Amino acid sequence: MAILNPAILALTLAALAVSLALLPAAVFSLRVLRQWDMDSGSERQLGLERSTYLISTLVAFAFAVELIALLLFIYNAEALSTQFVGAMCATGVLNVNGYGWPTLLLKVLIFFAAALWLQLNRLDNRGEDYPLTRRKYGLLLAIAPLVWAEAAVQTLFFLNMNPEVITSCCGSLFSAEGSGVAAEIAGLAPREAALLFFGGGLTVLGLGAWRLWRGRGGIPFALGGIGAFVTALMGIVSFVALYVYEHPHHHCPFCILKAGHGFIGYGLYIPLFAATALALGAGSAALHRHVPSLRAAAALEGLRSIRLAMIGFVWFYALGLWLVARSNLTLTEVWW
Amino acid sequence: MVIGGSIRERVARPSNRAMAWFLGLGALLSVSLAHALWFGLDGADPGHGVELVRELGLSDLALFTEARYTRHLSLADSHAAFQDHPLALDHFPTASLAAPPEHLRNPHVAGD
Amino acid sequence: MLQAIERQRYFIDYSLSSLARRRGKNLGLLTVYSLIVFLLASVMLFTQSLRQEAAAILKEAPEILVQRIAAGRQDLIPAAYLERMGSLRGVSEKRGRLWGYHFDPAIKANYTLMTADQHQLPPDGILIGAGIARARGLGAGDFLSLRGNDGKPAAFRVEGILPAETELISSDLILMAEPSLRAFFGIPDGLYTDLILKVSNPREVRKVAEKLTLLLPDTRPILREEILRTYDAIFNWREGVVFVLLMGALLAFVIFAWDKASGLSAEERQEIGILKAIGWETGDVIRMKFWEGGLISLSAFLLGYLLAYLHVFFADGFLFEPVLKGWATLYPAFRPRPVVDGLQLATLFFFSVFPYTLATLVPVWRAAITDPDSVMR
Numbered sequence: 001m002a003i004l005n006p007a008i009l010a011l012t013l014a015a016l017a018v019s020l021a022l023l024p025a026a027v028f029s030l031r032v033l034r035q036w037d038m039d040s041g042s043e044r045q046l047g048l049e050r051s052t053y054l055i056s057t058l059v060a061f062a063f064a065v066e067l068i069a070l071l072l073f074i075y076n077a078e079a080l081s082t083q084f085v086g087a088m089c090a091t092g093v094l095n096v097n098g099y100g101w102p103t104l105l106l107k108v109l110i111f112f113a114a115a116l117w118l119q120l121n122r123l124d125n126r127g128e129d130y131p132l133t134r135r136k137y138g139l140l141l142a143i144a145p146l147v148w149a150e151a152a153v154q155t156l157f158f159l160n161m162n163p164e165v166i167t168s169c170c171g172s173l174f175s176a177e178g179s180g181v182a183a184e185i186a187g188l189a190p191r192e193a194a195l196l197f198f199g200g201g202l203t204v205l206g207l208g209a210w211r212l213w214r215g216r217g218g219i220p221f222a223l224g225g226i227g228a229f230v231t232a233l234m235g236i237v238s239f240v241a242l243y244v245y246e247h248p249h250h251h252c253p254f255c256i257l258k259a260g261h262g263f264i265g266y267g268l269y270i271p272l273f274a275a276t277a278l279a280l281g282a283g284s285a286a287l288h289r290h291v292p293s294l295r296a297a298a299a300l301e302g303l304r305s306i307r308l309a310m311i312g313f314v315w316f317y318a319l320g321l322w323l324v325a326r327s328n329l330t331l332t333e334v335w336w
Numbered sequence: 337m338v339i340g341g342s343i344r345e346r347v348a349r350p351s352n353r354a355m356a357w358f359l360g361l362g363a364l365l366s367v368s369l370a371h372a373l374w375f376g377l378d379g380a381d382p383g384h385g386v387e388l389v390r391e392l393g394l395s396d397l398a399l400f401t402e403a404r405y406t407r408h409l410s411l412a413d414s415h416a417a418f419q420d421h422p423l424a425l426d427h428f429p430t431a432s433l434a435a436p437p438e439h440l441r442n443p444h445v446a447g448d
Numbered sequence: 449m450l451q452a453i454e455r456q457r458y459f460i461d462y463s464l465s466s467l468a469r470r471r472g473k474n475l476g477l478l479t480v481y482s483l484i485v486f487l488l489a490s491v492m493l494f495t496q497s498l499r500q501e502a503a504a505i506l507k508e509a510p511e512i513l514v515q516r517i518a519a520g521r522q523d524l525i526p527a528a529y530l531e532r533m534g535s536l537r538g539v540s541e542k543r544g545r546l547w548g549y550h551f552d553p554a555i556k557a558n559y560t561l562m563t564a565d566q567h568q569l570p571p572d573g574i575l576i577g578a579g580i581a582r583a584r585g586l587g588a589g590d591f592l593s594l595r596g597n598d599g600k601p602a603a604f605r606v607e608g609i610l611p612a613e614t615e616l617i618s619s620d621l622i623l624m625a626e627p628s629l630r631a632f633f634g635i636p637d638g639l640y641t642d643l644i645l646k647v648s649n650p651r652e653v654r655k656v657a658e659k660l661t662l663l664l665p666d667t668r669p670i671l672r673e674e675i676l677r678t679y680d681a682i683f684n685w686r687e688g689v690v691f692v693l694l695m696g697a698l699l700a701f702v703i704f705a706w707d708k709a710s711g712l713s714a715e716e717r718q719e720i721g722i723l724k725a726i727g728w729e730t731g732d733v734i735r736m737k738f739w740e741g742g743l744i745s746l747s748a749f750l751l752g753y754l755l756a757y758l759h760v761f762f763a764d765g766f767l768f769e770p771v772l773k774g775w776a777t778l779y780p781a782f783r784p785r786p787v788v789d790g791l792q793l794a795t796l797f798f799f800s801v802f803p804y805t806l807a808t809l810v811p812v813w814r815a816a817i818t819d820p821d822s823v824m825r
Contacts, residue, residue, distance in 0.1 A: 006492060006691050007791055010798040017806060053730050054813040057738075061809065065802060072798065075791045082503075082680050085673070125731070350464035351457040354743060361750040368757045372786035385614040390508040391566050393545055393644040395675050397502055398577070398619040401558050402776035404549055407620070409682070410675040411515065411522070411642075434682050438674040 007076040008158050014069050015151035018062040025062075026144040028055045029137035036137075038129050052133065056121055059140060063114035066147070070107045071270075073154075077104075078257055085166045090254035092169035099157035106150040112277055113143045119281030119305065123288065126297035132288065170252030174237060186251040188238040197235025201317040204228035204279070208310045211282075218302050222283025225309065229276040232316065236268065240320050243327035267319055275312025281305040400434065410437045456739075459732075463739040466719070477708065478744055478751075484697055485752025485800045486759070491690050492792050493760040494768055495683040497784035502679035505617055506672075510644035511653050513670040514660060524639040525667070533663050536645075538652035544640030546626060548633050550594060555583050557620070557777035559594075561632070564623035571628050573607040579619030579778040581609045592622075597634035604628075612781075619780035698799065702807040709737075710811035717818065725820040733816035737808070745804045749797060761786045 028051060037045055077090035077100075087093050094100030117139055124132035174186040188196075204224040211217045237253050244256050244264065256265035285302035288294055388394065400406035467474050516525035530542055547562040559580060567575060576586060586592060586606050596602040610618040630637065647653045657669040720733055728736075759765060764783050772779070 005688060006799075007795045009688065009691055009695075010795045014798060014802065017802070021806070050730070050817045053734060053817065054810065057734055057813065058809060061805060068794070068798070072791070072794050075794065079791050083677060349461060350468075351460040354460055354464055358746065358750075361747070361754070364754050365750060368754060368786075369788055371761075372788045376786040376788060385505040385617050386508045388610070388614050388618060389505055392562060392564060392623075393510045393513075393543075394617055395506070395509050395513055395670075397505070397616055397679070398560070398579070398621070398778070398780050399498075399616065399772065400776060401560075401579075401620045401778040403558070407549070407558065407560060410670060410678045411513070437678040438681070439670055439678075 005076075005080075007072065007079070011069060011073060011076065012155060012158060014065050014072075015147075015154055018065055018069075019148050019151045021058050021062040022140075022144045022147050025055050025059050026141060029141045029144075032137040033134060033141070036133055038133075052130070056125075060118060060121060062147075063118055066107075066110055066114050070111050073104070073107055074254075074257065078254065080161075084161075086169055087167050088169045088171075088255070089252060089258065091173055091252055092167045095167045095169070095173065096162070097157060097160040099153050099160060103150065103154045103157045106146060106153060110143065110146050110150055111273065112280060113139070113146065115277035116280045116284060117143060119278075119301070120284055123285060123294065123297060123301050126301070127291065127293040129293050131291045131293050170255060171250070174251035174253070175249070182237070185234050185237045188234065190239045190242065193235050193237075193239035196231040197239060197320070198317070200224075200228040200231030200235075201313065201320075204313055205310070205317070208306055208313070211306055212303075212310070215299075218282050218286025218289075218306070221306060221309075222279050222286070225276050225279025225283075225313075228279075228313065229272065232272055232320075235320070240268075240323060243324045243329050246327055246329040248329065264319075264323065268316060271312040271315040271319075275309045275316065278305045278309035278312065282309060406434060409434055410439075412437050459736050459739050460743070463736050463743060466736075467740055467743070473708070474744065477705070478748055480701060480704070481744065481748035481800075481804070482751040482755070484694065484701055485748055485796065486755045487697070488691070488694055488799055489753045489756030489796055490759050490765065490767065491687060491694075492796060493756055493786070494765045494784060495687045496789055496792060497760065497787055499680060499682065500787045501616060501782075501785060502682070503676060506676055506679060509672050509675055511647040511650075511672045512645040512657055512660070513672075513675075514643040514645065514664070515668045515670065516642075516664075517666055517668050522642075524635065524641060525643055527638045527640060529664055529667070530643060533660060536656050536659060538647050538649055538656055539645050540648045541646040543644060545642050545644055546629055546635065547641050548629075548635075550622075552594065555777050557583060559622050559778075560620050561622045561624065561629060563626040563629050565626060567623060569607060569623070569625045569628075570605075571625055572602075572604050573624070574604040575608050575610055575621075575623040576606055577610050577618040577621040577778075578612045578615045579780055580622065581606075582781070583778055594632070596632045602632055615780040616782045620778040698803060702803045705804050706807040706811060709741075709808040710814065717815065720815055720818060721820040724818075730816045734812055737812040737816065738805075741805055741808045741812075742801075745801045748804075749800045752800065753793070753796060757786070760784055 032048060032052075035044060036048060074090060077093040080093045081087040081089050084092060084096055087096070094104060117136065120132060120136050120139065124130055124136055173180075173182050175183060204221070204227065207217060207221045207224040211221045233253070236256075237251050241251050241253060241256060242248055244261055245252075254265070255261065256268065257263060258265075282302050282305035285298045285305060289298040289302070291298070395410050396408045398407070400409075405412040514525065514529070515522045516529070517523065525544070527544055530544065533542070545562075547560060550559045550561050551557075552559055557580075564575065569575065574592065576592070580586065584592065586609075588606055588608050590606045591603050592606060593601045593603045604622075604624065610621060610623075624632070629635070645656065647656055653671055653673070657671060660667060660669050723733060723736075724730075759767065761784060764781075769779070
């Protein structure tokens with residue numbers, strides 16, 4: 001029943017279209033892995049080279065759709081919360097059945113994989129001899145099943161939305177007394193969480209500054225980015241959220257997306273996700289800096305990614321700091 | 337960047353015209369958003385309607401006045417002879433527009 | 449960075465002049481495309497606005513409404529039921545509602561008659577909704593004659609007209625004093641149409657409803673959250689159906705776009721051939737074609753949305769009126785109030801821009817990989 005909501009319809013159609021687009025792309029990837037030979041001038045190789053234009057455009061398009069779909073999915077989950085008993089925000093909607101959280105996790109995973117692929121593709125196009133083609137299509141083969149799984153899980157999620165179910169919302173899931181991963185994170189003492197949050201931030205910013213200063217260390221920066229992403233999410237749940245809501249026990253990572261909090265969540269999540277994706281791209285550029293035809297391009301691309309990623313991270317941590325500073329909540333045990 | 341060139345030349349450049357076109361449309365879009373924020377429900381108070389609802393204990397919108405079961409959508413009946421709810425063998429046109437009320441689709445008390 | 453922008457600008461320049469060379473065809477495409485977006489956007493904006501309006505107004509509706517069910521149908525409920533429920537914990541106020549429908553053959557309209565004790569109306573005085581005033585041409589001081597329960601006409605004096613801003617809930621209302629309504633409908637004292645209960649703590653509403661079904665087994669409680677959800681989902685279903693239907697139109701359009709993109713004229717083929725001969729790469733041709741599609745679809749999205757905004761919020765969605773009206777004589781004249789909703793815009797963007805891009809992808813690629821010599825020969 002719920003499937004006939006325009007946003008759900010759009011998401012389902014988008015998932016379907018992307019899955020279909022990746023079908024020929026996956027078949028093509030297999031052919032590339034088996035037959036790609038840049039030195040050959042055979043008819044087959046020429047055909048493959050021509051097809052790469054179509055496939056890479058198709059995949060770039062599909063991944064662009066995926067990136068936007070992640071945002072739409074969250075926004076939609078937030079909007080649907082009025083239609084379920086017990087749901088106050090996206091958490092409740094995702095809890096309506098067992099497919100909500102897997103869909104979100106898959107979407108986030110695909111987001112990063114897709115962003116990595118897009119940056120790899122961009123880098124590859126800079127090389128005269130397309131040196132990363134095999135690697136690129138190997139990665140694509142790994143992403144495709146994720147996309148298909150996501151389409152299936154998301155469809156199940158929407159089809160099994162039963163308004164009779166009284167769902168549980170953020171109050172019970174993200175509570176220190178509960179069990180499970182969410183509760184574990186929420187139960188983290190604000191002091192440790194703050195240390196993790198800002199520790200991760202300082203690490204990644206330090207690594208980024210080092211890379212910009214010395215021109216090396218792209219891979220540590222990418223790892224630092226991943227670390228910062230994880231600690232930042234934990235920090236939001238167990239510490240930043242408290243300051244935003246000005247309530248010592250409200251740990252929800254989704255309620256900050258609400259209009260009531262000035263959509264501040266989007267200001268946090270979008271730079272964080274973008275910066276982490278760019279950090280991954282910087283890592284892959286650093287990984288390929290020794291490929292002969294990419295030497296100049298990799299350095300250039302890596303620098304560009306890191307600069308943008310640094311902007312994102314600085315934005316994210318500055319906003320986080322500001323949210324804590326302007327809040328009327330004082331958690332004394334955090335600071336001393 | 338191409339610097340210089342007369343104003344006429346610059347205006348004539350298609351990408352500049354396209355830019356102007358999209359800036360114009362974008363400005364109109366912003367105007368519509370600002371209008372919605374200003375005059376929309378989010379900003380304005382819902383008016384006397386709320387007062388009246390509270391006073392009289394109203395439960396429904398006077399949107400479809402043609403039939404009992406569409407006038408008071410939320411009070412529509414479950415299946416009974418000569419009485420229906422929206423979508424139950426549509427008779428009046430508007431019955432095909434609205435969905436049956438929540439308590440018929442998801443009875444909260446068994447045997448309701 | 450500037451260089452990259454300048455490069456894209458040359459692509460745009462080229463795309464635009466290429467679009468302008470087939471002006472008629474492309475303008476036709478843009479018109480049809482904008483029209484589809486316009487329809488989708490109108491449906492979305494209208495239903496969303498109505499939904500929000502309902503939520504804003506009905507949040508003050510009674511928490512619990514109690515109907516008596518006799519032989520499977522709603523029946524009048526004795527006032528004694530108010531005592532029978534005793535004092536339920538959490539219920540701050542309980543009273544009976546007295547109302548009913550009256551069909552006026554003069555204008556073939558259904559009125560909703562209701563008591564309004566707060567207004568201290570004289571026995572023959574009524575307040576009427578703006579919809580009735582409009583349909584019957586009544587003003588304050590005029591008399592309205594209705595055929596009562598006993599077959600005799602009863603004349604009422606219009607004391608006033610309910611404010612026009614409340615028309616969405618009051619268009620067909622006639623408010624009168626309780627004794628007048630009882631006399632008019634022939635409802636004896638001690639009976640009400642239904643009962644309303646106010647519960648201050650939202651957590652206790654369900655508990656109270658459960659107790660009620662035990663205490664008064666022949667009644668049915670209707671909760672405010674159900675009322676709100678009814679109106680939240682009021683058009684969801686049909687909106688979806690409309691969307692599915694419009695999807696047919698969108699699909700037809702996508703096929704049209706595909707066809708247009710793949711059925712490149714000899715002239716266009718030659719153009720691409722020349723471009724490649726003078727050094728454009730396959731990727732460049734694809735990029736140029738993408739810009740073409742992007743410029744058209746973005747224009748269509750913006751134009752369609754803006755037109756829909758004007759249609760719904762300045763022209764009162766006049767295209768939908770006949771549909772919503774049905775056979776009703778009394779239709780509330782209300783101007784939907786706009787709501788900013790990013791989800792709507794994003795969804796619309798999804799629906800309008802992506803299908804077109806996807807449809808033109810393969811044909812564009814096919815055109816871009818053609819050998820220059822094969823088309824120039």
